[in-house]
Amino acid sequence: xxxxxxxxxxxxxxxxxxxxxxxxxxxxxxxxxxxxxxxxxxxxxxxxxxxxxxxxxxxxxxxxxxxxxxxxxxxxxxxxxxxxxxxxxxxxxxxxxxxxxxxxxxxxxxxxxxxxxxxxxxxxxxxxxxxxxxxxxxxxxxxxxxxxxxxxxxxxxxxxxxxxxxxxxxxxxxxxxxxxxxxxxxxxxxxxxxxxxxxxxxxxxxxxxxxxxxxxxxxxxxxxxxxxxxxxxxxxxxxxxxxxxxxxxxxxxxxxxxxxxxxxxxxxxxxxxxxxxxxxxxxxxxxxxxxxxxxxxxxxxxxxxxxxxxxxxxxxxxxxxxxxxxxxxxxxxxxxxxxxxxxxxxxxxxxxxxxxxxxxxxxxxxxxxxxxxxxxxxx
Numbered sequence: 347x348x349x350x351x352x353x354x355x356x357x358x359x360x361x362x363x364x365x366x367x368x369x370x371x372x373x374x375x376x377x378x379x380x381x382x383x384x385x386x387x388x389x390x391x392x393x394x395x396x397x398x399x400x401x402x403x404x405x406x407x408x409x410x411x412x413x414x415x416x417x418x419x420x421x422x423x424x425x426x427x428x429x430x431x432x433x434x435x436x437x438x439x440x441x442x443x444x445x446x447x448x449x450x451x452x453x454x455x456x457x458x459x460x461x462x463x464x465x466x467x468x469x470x471x472x473x474x475x476x477x478x479x480x481x482x483x484x485x486x487x488x489x490x491x492x493x494x495x496x497x498x499x500x501x502x503x504x505x506x507x508x509x510x511x512x513x514x515x516x517x518x519x520x521x522x523x524x525x526x527x528x529x530x531x532x533x534x535x536x537x538x539x540x541x542x543x544x545x546x547x548x549x550x551x552x553x554x555x556x557x558x559x560x561x562x563x564x565x566x567x568x569x570x571x572x573x574x575x576x577x578x579x580x581x582x583x584x585x586x587x588x589x590x591x592x593x594x595x596x597x598x599x600x601x602x603x604x605x606x607x608x609x610x611x612x613x614x615x616x617x618x619x620x621x622x623x624x625x626x627x628x629x630x631x632x633x634x635x636x637x638x639x640x641x642x643x644x645x646x647x648x649x650x651x652x653x654x655x656x657x658x659x660x661x662x663x664x665x666x667x668x669x670x671x672x673x674x675x676x677x678x679x680x681x682x683x684x685x686x687x688x689x690x691x692x693x694x695x696x697x698x699x700x701x702x703x704x705x706x707x708x709x710x711x712x713x714x715x716x717x718x719x720x721x722x723x724x725x
Contacts, residue, residue, distance in 0.1 A: 467516030502602030563592030
């Protein structure tokens with residue numbers, strides 16, 4: 347076996363690039379004119395490709411060849427634990443693609459963290475660290491959401507920026523186009539650090555906010571479970587229900603929501619959506635859960651939503667702005683303008699081009715104009 351050092355070919359990087367492209371081992375072998383067994387040996391560091399094949403891999407998979415020679419500290423997901431938020435059954439190849447996207451983000455994040463002082467994540471005292479699955483009481487979940495609000499001084503009103511709140515907690519957030527995979531969000535953990543990857547394409551801001559709150563629920567409630575317990579279908583159904591309840595409790599705290607729910611007619615609920623920045627359907631669901639909206643009224647409201655064709659696109663969906671991540675965009679822009687030599691070092695350490703790194707974190711070009719008021723600090 348070849349010594350897996352910092353200057354040798356890194357088979358796990360080949361696997362990452364291949365799965366990001368949705369190619370099987372056989373497909374890559376066919377494209378390169380070699381057997382799938384040989385590709386497998388490359389990925390497992392039992393053999394290394396020739397220089398000629400490296401050039402071919404560079405062309406086929408779209409990563410610069412130096413990417414395959416930079417050793418990353420860790421590209422393994424803790425306990426193999428992944429939380430996918432998805433609308434339907436998702437093919438394994440898409441799940442692998444999104445997982446590798448998260449791993450690529452973690453590779454870049456770890457290198458950036460060596461040059462820029464980034465907020466660190468630690469589990470708050472009120473989080474649950476149970477290793478074995480058991481149902482969590484909904485009242486306990488609501489109390490955890492309330493504790494989080496108290497810690498960050500959110501009061502009983504709307505969360506002004508869900509993405510910023512999660513970034514302040516030291517959780518890494520990355521937006522990507524995951525629409526082809528039909529995945530709304532993914533949470534993974536590497537060396538105890540949580541990463542949330544969110545689909546931001548053709549999805550409203552209120553849905554993204556709920557997805558983020560849902561994933562945060564997994565981190566605070568379920569992050570110590572093992573993969574086997576989460577994969578159990580009955581467990582998984584309950585775990586998803588708990589994460590949804592946490593999201594509703596965080597975004598629509600009972601104390602504040604009750605004060606605003608003075609009417610249950612649809613026009614009033616639409617105004618509440620604009621104020622709380624959550625979907626009409628979430629408002630109706632939470633109202634029913636809290637006993638503030640009767641089952642009969644809920645049925646009537648849902649019929650109105652269907653009649654108006656609002657199940658997929660609601661009023662204000664195109665008005666409430668998406669809360670893009672800012673942490674890494676600001677970090678990269680800061681390094682690129684203040685210490686361009688550091689930017690070259692980051693590119694060298696990740697094996698990516700400077701342009702690729704800048705592109706990764708440029709979520710919304712209009713939102714990211716140079717800001718002279720940087721609050722990041724170089725290490």
